[in-house]
Amino acid sequence: MPVLSAKKELNYLRILFFLFGLGIMSWVPRFPEVKAALHLTNGGFGSLISTGSLGSLISLFSVGHIVQRIGVRKVLQVASFFLAATLTVLSNTHSPLLFFFANILFGAAISAFHISINAQGFNYQDRTGKFVITQLSGLWSAGALVTAFLAGFLVDRIPLYIHVPLLVITILVIELLLIQALTPELIKAHQNTKLEYKLRDLIQGFSFDRIISFGLICAIFLEFAMSDWATIYTKEEIGIVGGLSTLPFIIFTLTMIFGRFTVHYLLPRITLERLAIYASILAGTSFLVSVFIARTVLSKNSSLAFLVICIGFALAGLGSSFLGPTFMTAANARSKHPASVVIGHVGVANIVLAFILKWIVAWTAQATSLTIGLLIPGILLLTVPFFTKALKSV
Template sequence: MRTISPKSETFQLQLLFFVFAIFIMAWVPRFPEVKANLGLSNGQFGTLISTGTLGALASLFLTGHIVHKFGTKIVILANTFLMSAALISIVQTKSPTLFLIFNVILGWGISGYHIAVNAQAFNSIERVKGLTIARLHGMWALGALTTAVLSGLIVSYVGLALHIGGVAVIMAVLIFISVNKLNPVLVKPNEDSEEHLPIRTLFTSFRVDWLVSGGLLCAVFLEFATGDWSAIFTKERIGVSAGLAALPYIFFMIAMIAGRLGANRLSQIFHIHHTVRFLSFAGGTGFIVFLALAVNIPSEHKYWALLATCLAFTFAGAGSSLLAPTFYTAGNRRSALPSAVVVGQMGVVNNTAVFILKACVAWTAEFSGSLAIALVIPALMLIATAFFAKVLKVD
């Protein structure tokens, strides 16, 4: 029987997180081109992008139970196929209607993969010493940074469809190879009738841990807003080239990676709830201060404005770094349900709220005429994360 060493298991699991980020984030720095292709305003584009949440919600509601019944392998591979097909299609269409359909499919695929790979991560942590959710999410951030840098370098030389289509195919192949190597330790289909979760438990077992869900929402929304709006803000408001417009997102991801990969050292020095309070307050406040500075610098000094924008998103990345994996870990610790179901249920609440908040940010930008004002909303939410930190205390 084929086996896999803990070292190899750790590497392959980190690779699944790393590749996942490249897969779904490669097109983010090219959002200005996607928006131009569709001929939409900021409000219209922001609302259309948020429709991916519809597919994500359906996936989050069902996939935890699917993972429990069929195992992680089939779920990861099936959703990899969905993401590939949706991304290849979405960057070629100029029809908002088709974009909406493909975006809903993409949302389903992303959430399905997210649940399955995190369920596998919680399973592996029980066996592999030193493996943490923060480190795995750090590898995700490293993948997002890698694809942001590459996108910034090639945006002027490689067409949108060729770039994203090529990434989708290559990443899908890497995922299939990695899943095959991990096969001996992947979560297997449930064969114990006593642990079976019938379809009615989709409703009867659904529980909302309001402290964990509220903290997670406040913690991650600035990350969502950064992905959606940083390149558009930098290109349209600051007035730099498409290549330079990716810089704030890159700085955001560098700060996030540093925080997540350094999580173990921080946890040995400070209590996690104190760390979360400090990071959320410093990250949100720093973001607001430097963003305000950026929009008040005269247009003839746009590179100084670009620097201030990069500093704003650096504070945001550092402040957000540990928060999401920390709240996911707390949610899993506080529930008796399988980890895949817990991740899915947390995602249902989170994505429902994100769907509404994304539209709020988009239309705040539309009606106020200022994307900077709209971005204050997720910054204030990041600061508010401090009020949920008590749920992270471990007795």
């Protein structure tokens, strides 16, 4: 079997990360349409969206071990298929019950693909000595950005039930071709054929790194909240309709990409630990101040409020850009387990915490307003400095 050059392998991984973001985020900018089709309130929709965490939890708990058992290639192939299939259902259904089950499968497929592709990224990083995880995460964000632009352009032109299925099926074909091309370098199945991963073994082998898990969720929950609520917030709270309502999310994602691709230029001048402290304070403060001003001082001037939100979201994206990948790199450095297992273990804690926080945000928004609900991720970012000592191992 031919061996890929390191450059070609990295290029294929870059494309896979890009397509991963392009596909799974394709429906997010059109959440207002999804919510309307399901006839749900903010609280109901937020709760239903959070059910994807159930599938993610199962997947994160087991897929790292499954990768060790059967290898990365098979997991990526199966996950790619289910991502396309479930997104097709989610973008077409009017039934909350069908949405519930499809969203659980969607969450499981996301986590399976996430674990596998990141395990391969860490494998490449370890083999070559090149720090590429933050860059690869940036390409995921680039895919999310492109799909946000596309959705914003298509929102009044092509129905959701045509846009998403056509896109994800095209992505599926490309992903399967790339996975096949990467086969020579993909992590192989564990050579010990007597190794069996039973539920008891998974539970006994589970490890919980508290400083990493709490630091990670505080660092990245704003990204989750922006994915779920940014477009709805802009439309319902600020009063901006049509394709322009996706602009704050696009700007947030754009600055996040910029940060992930450029953070390494700062590292010779400042330690990663101290940079994370400054960046999290910048991100949290910018987000909270912009949301507060937009809904209080500028509540009667939607255009100026929209401008303030765009600026605040831009700084929040820039400041939080590298925090998540950095905490994941620290988790891998601090653990004795293979990267696929580490990603799964950290992901289990992360998804449980995210599930709880998503419900809190959703029902806070329902009981008060979405503006109040979105203060939560901003406050969490301000707590990141308490966990940055974990980054000394990076």
